[in-house]
Amino acid sequence: MRNYYEVLESSPDSSTDDLKSNYKRLILLHHPDKSSNSSKGNEIIEAWNILRDEGKRKLYDAEIFQDQIQQSYNVFGKFTVSELSQPKTCRCSGEYFLDDETRTEILEGEEEVLIECSECSLVIQVTR
Numbered sequence: 014m015r016n017y018y019e020v021l022e023s024s025p026d027s028s029t030d031d032l033k034s035n036y037k038r039l040i041l042l043h044h045p046d047k048s049s050n051s052s053k054g055n056e057i058i059e060a061w062n063i064l065r066d067e068g069k070r071k072l073y074d075a076e077i078f079q080d081q082i083q084q085s086y087n088v089f090g091k092f093t094v095s096e097l098s099q100p101k102t103c104r105c106s107g108e109y110f111l112d113d114e115t116r117t118e119i120l121e122g123e124e125e126v127l128i129e130c131s132e133c134s135l136v137i138q139v140t141r
């Protein structure tokens with residue numbers, strides 16, 4: 014998956030103003046009309062069109078987050094808080110147990126929490 018933040022030489026923490034000034038600087042160097050390597054310029058425009066829009070940026074951030082989780086953990090599955098009123102059994106026959114504190118955290122706004130299996134290295138993602 015293409016990283017639009019890298020394309021704009023910025024990071025997910027960058028403000029829209031920062032992104033904008035990077036975009037302006039980069040597009041001067043790589044504008045598709047001027048540059049022989051026009052795909053670079055098009056990529057910059059594409060990145061800016063997504064990241065300038067708050068709604069699109071949010072969706073994109075969520076996609077990246079999902080992507081990173083799946084790359085860095087072995088995810089067994091994705092469940093909601095109510096599906097975890099009983100502990101889930103892992104494929105190793107260990108268990109995923111949602112404690113009250115974590116349950117409250119999720120319900121009060123944490124978007125997504127990872128819970129580790131009691132026996133193996135798999136995790137589950139828990140959402141509201």
Ligand SMILES: [Zn+2]
Pocket residue numbers: 103104105106107108130131132133134135
């Ligand atoms: Zn397990």
